[in-house]
Amino acid sequence: MTRRYVLGRLVQVVPTVAGILVIGFLLIHLAPGDPVLALAGENGDAAYYSFVRAKFGLDEPLANQLLTYCANVLGGDLGTSYTQGRPVLDIVVERLGATLLLTGTALVVSTAGGLALGLLAASRPRGGRDIAVTTMSLGLYAAPVFWVGQVSILVLALGTGWFPVSGMTTAGSDASGLAHAADVAHHLVLPVLVLAAQEIAAVARLTRAGLIDELGQDHIRTAWAKGAPPRIVLMKHALRRALLPVVTVIGGRVGHLVAGTVVVEAVFAWPGIGRLLVTALQARDTPIVLGVFFVVAFSVVLANLVTDLVYTRLDPRIRYR
Amino acid sequence: MRAPVMFRFGVEGQCLFRPPLILTTFPGDSGPGHRFANGGHDMGRLRWTAVGVVAVFLAAGCGSDDDPEVAGPTTDAGVTTTTGDDAPVTEGGTVVVAISSDPGQLNPAITTSGGVHTASELFFNGLVDLDENLEPVPELAESWEVEEDGALYRFNLREGVEWHDGTPFTAADVKYSFDEVLVQLHSRTKASVGAAIESIEVVDDLTVEFRFGQPYAPLLQQLNVTEAPIIPRHIYEGTDPMTNPANLEPVGTGPFRFVSYTTGSEIRMEKNPDYFEDGLPLLDEVVMRVIPEEGSRVVALEAGEVDWLFETPGPDLERLRSSGDFEFLETPVNPGGANCIMTVSFNLDRPIFGDVRLRRAIGHALDREQFLERVLFGQGAVAEAPISSGIPFAHGDVELPEFDVEEAERLLDEAGWVRDGDAIRTAQGVEGVEDGTSLAFDFLHFPTFTAYAELLRAQLREVGAEVTLEPLEPPVFAETVFTNRDFDTNIISYCNATDPEIGVRRMFTTANISTVPFSNAAAYRNPAVDALFDEAQATVETDDRAPIYQEIQEIVAEELPYLWIVETIAVRAYDADCTGFGPSGHFAETASCEQ
Numbered sequence: 009m010t011r012r013y014v015l016g017r018l019v020q021v022v023p024t025v026a027g028i029l030v031i032g033f034l035l036i037h038l039a040p041g042d043p044v045l046a047l048a049g050e051n052g053d054a055a056y057y058s059f060v061r062a063k064f065g066l067d068e069p070l071a072n073q074l075l076t077y078c079a080n081v082l083g084g085d086l087g088t089s090y091t092q093g094r095p096v097l098d099i100v101v102e103r104l105g106a107t108l109l110l111t112g113t114a115l116v117v118s119t120a121g122g123l124a125l126g127l128l129a130a131s132r133p134r135g136g137r138d139i140a141v142t143t144m145s146l147g148l149y150a151a152p153v154f155w156v157g158q159v160s161i162l163v164l165a166l167g168t169g170w171f172p173v174s175g176m177t178t179a180g181s182d183a184s185g186l187a188h189a190a191d192v193a194h195h196l197v198l199p200v201l202v203l204a205a206q207e208i209a210a211v212a213r214l215t216r217a218g219l220i221d222e223l224g225q226d227h228i229r230t231a232w233a234k235g236a237p238p239r240i241v242l243m244k245h246a247l248r249r250a251l252l253p254v255v256t257v258i259g260g261r262v263g264h265l266v267a268g269t270v271v272v273e274a275v276f277a278w279p280g281i282g283r284l285l286v287t288a289l290q291a292r293d294t295p296i297v298l299g300v301f302f303v304v305a306f307s308v309v310l311a312n313l314v315t316d317l318v319y320t321r322l323d324p325r326i327r328y329r
Numbered sequence: 330m331r332a333p334v335m336f337r338f339g340v341e342g343q344c345l346f347r348p349p350l351i352l353t354t355f356p357g358d359s360g361p362g363h364r365f366a367n368g369g370h371d372m373g374r375l376r377w378t379a380v381g382v383v384a385v386f387l388a389a390g391c392g393s394d395d396d397p398e399v400a401g402p403t404t405d406a407g408v409t410t411t412t413g414d415d416a417p418v419t420e421g422g423t424v425v426v427a428i429s430s431d432p433g434q435l436n437p438a439i440t441t442s443g444g445v446h447t448a449s450e451l452f453f454n455g456l457v458d459l460d461e462n463l464e465p466v467p468e469l470a471e472s473w474e475v476e477e478d479g480a481l482y483r484f485n486l487r488e489g490v491e492w493h494d495g496t497p498f499t500a501a502d503v504k505y506s507f508d509e510v511l512v513q514l515h516s517r518t519k520a521s522v523g524a525a526i527e528s529i530e531v532v533d534d535l536t537v538e539f540r541f542g543q544p545y546a547p548l549l550q551q552l553n554v555t556e557a558p559i560i561p562r563h564i565y566e567g568t569d570p571m572t573n574p575a576n577l578e579p580v581g582t583g584p585f586r587f588v589s590y591t592t593g594s595e596i597r598m599e600k601n602p603d604y605f606e607d608g609l610p611l612l613d614e615v616v617m618r619v620i621p622e623e624g625s626r627v628v629a630l631e632a633g634e635v636d637w638l639f640e641t642p643g644p645d646l647e648r649l650r651s652s653g654d655f656e657f658l659e660t661p662v663n664p665g666g667a668n669c670i671m672t673v674s675f676n677l678d679r680p681i682f683g684d685v686r687l688r689r690a691i692g693h694a695l696d697r698e699q700f701l702e703r704v705l706f707g708q709g710a711v712a713e714a715p716i717s718s719g720i721p722f723a724h725g726d727v728e729l730p731e732f733d734v735e736e737a738e739r740l741l742d743e744a745g746w747v748r749d750g751d752a753i754r755t756a757q758g759v760e761g762v763e764d765g766t767s768l769a770f771d772f773l774h775f776p777t778f779t780a781y782a783e784l785l786r787a788q789l790r791e792v793g794a795e796v797t798l799e800p801l802e803p804p805v806f807a808e809t810v811f812t813n814r815d816f817d818t819n820i821i822s823y824c825n826a827t828d829p830e831i832g833v834r835r836m837f838t839t840a841n842i843s844t845v846p847f848s849n850a851a852a853y854r855n856p857a858v859d860a861l862f863d864e865a866q867a868t869v870e871t872d873d874r875a876p877i878y879q880e881i882q883e884i885v886a887e888e889l890p891y892l893w894i895v896e897t898i899a900v901r902a903y904d905a906d907c908t909g910f911g912p913s914g915h916f917a918e919t920a921s922c923e924q
Contacts, residue, residue, distance in 0.1 A: 041804030042812070054845055056516050091442075092433040093572040102592050158624065166632050173632045174625050176594060179425040180616040277620040279431075279593030287430060287621075292804055 014317065021309050028305040029081065029298060033074055036294050043090065043292035064090055077298070086302065087295035091288075096299035100281060104303060106176055107280030109192075110199055110272070111265045118204040118261070119254065122211020126250075127242060129212065130219035141216070145209035153268050157202045157275035164198060171198050174277035199276045203268050207261055211254055218250035252323055259312030266304050422922040423614040424907065427626040427635040431593045431619045434576040437558045438506060439514040446555055447639065448596055448617055450914045452493075452581035453558040456484055456503065457549055458914075463720065463827050465549040469498070469559060469582065479544030479869035486535040490605045492561050493586045500537040504529045505562035510570050518557055521831060522548065546869045550828035554583070554914050584610040584918045594619060611909070611921040630655070636904040636922065643706030649902055658901040659708070660912035661719040666824025666832065667913075668719035670712050671700075671781060673820050673892040674850040680761030681770060681817070686744040688889040692730030693737035694792045695785065700895050704780040708900055712893035715882045716833055717825040719896070722871045723833075725882030729893060737792045741768075746793070754793040769795040770817035773810060776800045781820055781894070807846035814852070821850060822897065829878055834862050837885060853890035 044061050061067045065076070080087060086096040129141040148156075165173045172178065172195050183191050222228065223246050231241050270282035277283075281300050288296035428447055435449040456470040470484040490498040512523035525545045530538045539548065551557060559582070564575045579587050584606070585598040596617040600610050618635055620626045627645045629635045631652075641649060641657070649655050661668045675682040682688060697711045710718065714725035738748070746754040746768050754768040774782045779800060786796040796818075801809060809815050826832040835841045838859050841849040858881055865877040885891070903910060907922035 040808060041802060042808050043804070054843060056519050057845065059513075088572070089433070093569075093576060094434075099592070106593070161625070161628055166628050169632070173629045173634050174620050175618060175634075179595060179618050179634060180423050180597060180614060274621050275625060277618070277622070277625055279591065279619065283431075283593060283621060290802075 017313050017316070021306070021313070024309050025302065025305045026078075028301055030074065030078070032298055032301045033077060033294070034070075036292070036297055037070055037073070041292060043294060081302070086299045089288075089296050090293045091291055091296075092293075096295045099284070099296060100299045100303055103279060103281045103284050106278060107266075107269055107273070107282060109196065110203065110278060110280060111262070111269055113196060113200045114203040114207065114265055114269075115258070115262065117200055118207035118211055119258075121204065121208045123215050123247075123251075123254070125208065125212035126215025126219060127247070129216040130223065131238070131242065133216075133220055138216075141212060145212050147209075148205045149209040151205070153202065153206065153271045154275060156205055157199075157272060160198055160202055161275070171195075176279055199272050199278050202275075203265060203272045206268065207265065210257070210261070214253050214257065215250060218253050219246055222246040222250045248322060252319070255315060255318055255322060259308065259315040262311040263308045266308065418611065418909070418921050419923055420611050420921065421613045423616060424612055424637060424917060424920060424922060425616045425618060425635045426637045426639075426917075427620045427629055428617050428639070429619075429621060429623070429626070432596075433592075435579045435587070435590065435596070436560065436570070436573075436576040437554070438510045438560045439570050439576075441516050447913075449579060450554045450558070450583070451585040451598060451615065451917060452579045452583045452587060453554050453560065454582045455553040455555075455557050455559065456486075457552040459550065459553055459827055463550065465552075468553070469503075470552075473549075475869060477544070479546055479548075479867070480541045482539040482541075482548055483532075484537050484539075486537065487605055488535060490582055491603055492563075492582055493580045493601060494561075496561065496563055498559075498582055499534045500531040501534075502559055502562045503537045504531050505566055506559045507557070510560060510565070511557055514570065515557070517826075517831065518551065522551060522557075544867045544869055546866055546874065547828040547830040550826075551831065556831075584915060585615055588614075606918070610918050612917060615917050630902060630904075633904075636907060637910070637917075638902045640899045641902045643708060646706060646708070646900060654905050655902050656905050656908070658903070658910060658912060659898050660901065661717070661896065661898050662913040663822075663824070663897060663899050666822075667826050668717035668832070669822045669824040669897050670715075670717055671778075671820060671894040671897060672823045672836075673785070673818055673894060675890060675892075676814065676817055676850075677852050677854075677890055678814065679817060681759075681766075683761055684744050684759065685887075685889060686740045687746070688892075689730055690737045690740035690744065690792070691789065691794070692889060692892050693733045693740065694794070695730075695788055695892065695894065696732040697894050698732070699788070700781065700784060703784060705895060705897065709898045710896045712896050715885050715891070715893055716829055716878060717896055720825055720827065720829060722875050723829045723878040725879050725886070727879075727882050727886040729886055730889075734792060741792060748793045752793065753795045767795060768793060769797065771797045771799050773799045773801055773806060773816045773819040775803055775806060778820055778822075785820075810850055811846045811848065812844045819850065820894075821847060823847065830866055834866075836891070837881070838862055851890035853885075853888075855884065855888070858884055 044057055044064075044066055058067075065073060068076075077087065084097075086100070088094065089096055089099055092099060125141045125145070129138040132138060161173055165171045176195050177183075177188070177191050178195075181188075181191060219242070223241075228241060228245055231245050236245075266282070269278075269280060270286060272278065273280045273282040274286065281303065285297060285300040287293075288300070428444070430444040432442070432445040432448040434445065435452065437446045437449045437453060440446075454469045456468060457465045457473070458468040460466050467487070469487055469490065471487045472485045474483045475481070476483065484503070486498070486500060486503070492498055507518075507522075507526075507529050511518040512526070513519065522545075525541050525543070527540045527542050530540065532538055541548075560570075561575075561580050564580055565573055570576075577590055582605070584601055584604050586601045588597040588599050590596045598615050598617075600613050604610065618629070620629055620635070623642055626635070626638055627642065627649070630638050631649070640663075646657075650657070663669055675688055677683075701707060701709060701711055713729065714727050716723045716725055718724045741754060742748070745757050745759040747757045748754045755764075756762045756766045756768070757764055759766075772782055772785065779798075782798045782800070786798060789796050799816075806819075810819055823836055824832050835848045836851075837849060837853055837855075839849075839854045839856070840859070842852050842854070843849075861877055861881050861884075865874050865881075868874045868877065901910065901912070901916075904922070907920060909920040910916050911918065911920075
């Protein structure tokens with residue numbers, strides 16, 4: 009893997025993200041529904057609407073607006089929110105942490121959990137554990153995130169009182185430092201489980217399939233023949249290669265997690281950018297919408313890049329030119 | 330190794346490939362790993378197991394709607410004691426309030442957004458407040474004089490009021506708030522006071538005069554914290570009010586002071602110890618939590634995580650009532666406005682609606698009691714006049730079409746819409762409509778009003794009218810109805826507010842047929858009505874205004890440009906350990922909770 013390759017891929021990020029922004033911009037502006045009406049609300053008169061329109065530059069032709077926007081982005085300015093009057097960058101960065109915490113933890117949990125379940129299933133295919141894991145995976149995969157979220161709140165939060173019902177922190181809490189971290193962690197459990205549910209299923213199935221495949225290979229047979237204990241065979245010899253499909257999919261899984269986070273943030277009142285995006289869309293607050301697109305596109309593209317680079321470590325046979 | 334090869338193709342670009350979790354192929358099961366393989370039988374058994382699981386989940390998923398009552402008893406993990414409203418008044422404590430959206434900023438003077446106002450009105454005051462009978466009571470203004478028949482209003486301001494940062498409040502703040510902010514940026518004030526005002530003069534530190542070109546009757550109804558909050562001149566003057574950082578750290582004169590605002594999550598405020606109302610507020614702290622999902626808000630109340638909800642969904646009302654842990658407050662103040670009536674509009678510019686008999690027939694075909702029961706779960710009232718009963722002096726004594734299917738059919742026959750058995754009616758000799766045209770029209774509505782739409786369609790089908798429903802998101806609805814005028818009928822929640830000048834006039838006057846949303850949707854043109862509204866606006870005494878509004882309502886009840894269905898209310902729900910809440914605005918000013 010050459011440095012030139014890495015640089016080349018990094019450069020590729022720019023047109024990808026730019027393309028997403030332009031398409032996003034056009035889609036929002038071509039969608040029905042005048043942003044001025046959303047911004048100015050009811051009860052205004054014609055003069056007020058003209059005033060709002062001019063103030064936000066919405067009376068310019070679309071091409072001009074697009075060019076202005078692109079120029080600003082290149083200069084590092086993601087625009088100013090129509091509804092909040094603040095720089096979009098500030099708003100997005102404020103909320104980004106919560107979403108990163110949620111999706112990051114969900115990614116780790118789903119990967120670790122999926123690997124563990126996949127190992128469990130593959131250790132004895134079509135045995136009792138395998139069937140249990142497979143059944144559970146299919147169930148989690150098929151169940152809609154919204155429903156899983158609501159049921160988990162009703163049963164695990166309201167029903168048993170083990171977990172809080174919503175939010176990232178306890179209302180009016182003054183905790184700081186470790187107490188604050190513990191409070192957040194307590195609130196994090198249910199949203200992460202719900203968000204990770206589908207992904208755990210996916211990873212478990214992938215791992216299981218890869219492992220079973222791998223375990224049929226010659227070098228594994230050699231290891232058995234040499235008397236290696238099952239644990240070593242599974243973990244040291246088979247798992248590393250079986251990890252390949254799991255790692256490859258991480259890029260796409262980050263995308264799925266971001267999509268799922270919109271629903272989870274709504275159900276659990278988690279203050280992240282998913283919820284920000286939905287609110288901004290409803291209010292036709294274009295700068296925020298595009299700002300969120302930018303951040304999400306950038307993250308997913310970056311995740312894919314990292315995945316590709318990690319891939320080569322796992323499988324030395326793969327090289328990039 | 331088949332699986333990795335498939336994925337390698339996805340490596341270069343975005344990996345949108347979803348791993349195959351379908352029941353057909355399990356790579357590796359029947360592959361070279363024959364050590365464990367056993368072909369057909371086991372796959373079959375597994376497949377049926379999986380099908381069974383999927384079926385169970387589908388059934389469960391389809392059976393539930395927004396609020397699944399599938400699992401979970403409705404136990405309250407929180408409060409178990411109830412005390413009722415004779416609880417002794419205690420000082421101190423914190424109330425946690427659930428709000429449905431993140432306000433984004435906390436300045437209520439630059440916007441009419443319900444989200445911002447709910448979150449920020451506790452920080453500010455208006456000049457004059459309104460009591461339950463909509464009578465003006467002093468707030469920042471201690472007393473006032475109305476002179477020149479309503480062309481001049483003089484307000485004598487309360488002495489010793491301070492902004493939260495200690496600066497004294499003066500008349501200059503009032504002038505600044507109106508001239509530079511409210512009249513420019515607060516759409517309702519701009520359209521009403523802003524259009525009529527001539528000048529605002531600071532007579533001295535505690536006296537301010539409002540001068541109008543002609544007598545302006547409704548001023549005192551438009552000066553509370555919702556319609557005209559006063560903001561600090563010393564912080565905002567010379568800056569752009571829409572981007573001033575104080576919008577995120579508000580400084581006001583109100584009962585509560587700003588503590589912190591975590592965007593998307595919560596707003597914290599503490600008691601203002603120097604508040605000009607002696608002994609108020611009683612609470613130490615109010616925390617507003619952003620919980621976007623309605624179901625989650627109700628669950629949070631039941632779990633004890635929040636103490637107050639601004640609205641309770643109809644289906645949950647029974648359950649919450651019977652638990653005995655909550656008290657309720659009914660009020661006509663919604664997030665969108667006060668005294669709202671669900672109103673069906675006819676597009677009078679379309680020939681099909683030219684005949685009043687058709688409009689009247691449709692009115693007779695609607696069973697409005699059913700709307701109240703089915704859609705509102707009994708919360709609210711059938712509309713009895715074009716102006717809401719929440720404005721007592723203007724609420725008319727008129728006869729709106731009663732539910733009478735026979736009368737509806739008779740009028741339709743008379744108007745030339747003939748019916749063959751149970752079929753949809755067709756035109757026969759209807760002016761402006763070709764013979765043989767079906768009695769079919771569209772009905773536009775917000776997605777949140779789908780229940781009304783479906784009930785209306787069912788009721789009108791009974792009398793042979795075919796209604797096509799068109800749900801549209803609010804910005805699209807506004808554009809289609811008001812900018813493009815591309816609709817036959819629609820339903821709108823027209824909020825009358827606290828005076829007919831604010832919320833009713835815009836529905837009926839010719840001048841208000843415009844592209845501005847929620848103006849005169851029906852395009853009703855009647856010079857007599859226009860003249861009456863002008864007369865009412867210039868008459869200051871409510872006793873003199875009442876007969877004018879009565880006459881207006883008699884005319885429109887005859888001509889039926891609209892059909893008034895139901896008056897809506899909101900039901901606030903709160904922890905039974907608390908008491909003393911108001912309906913809105915400064916709702917927590919007099920509240921207290923047992924600890």
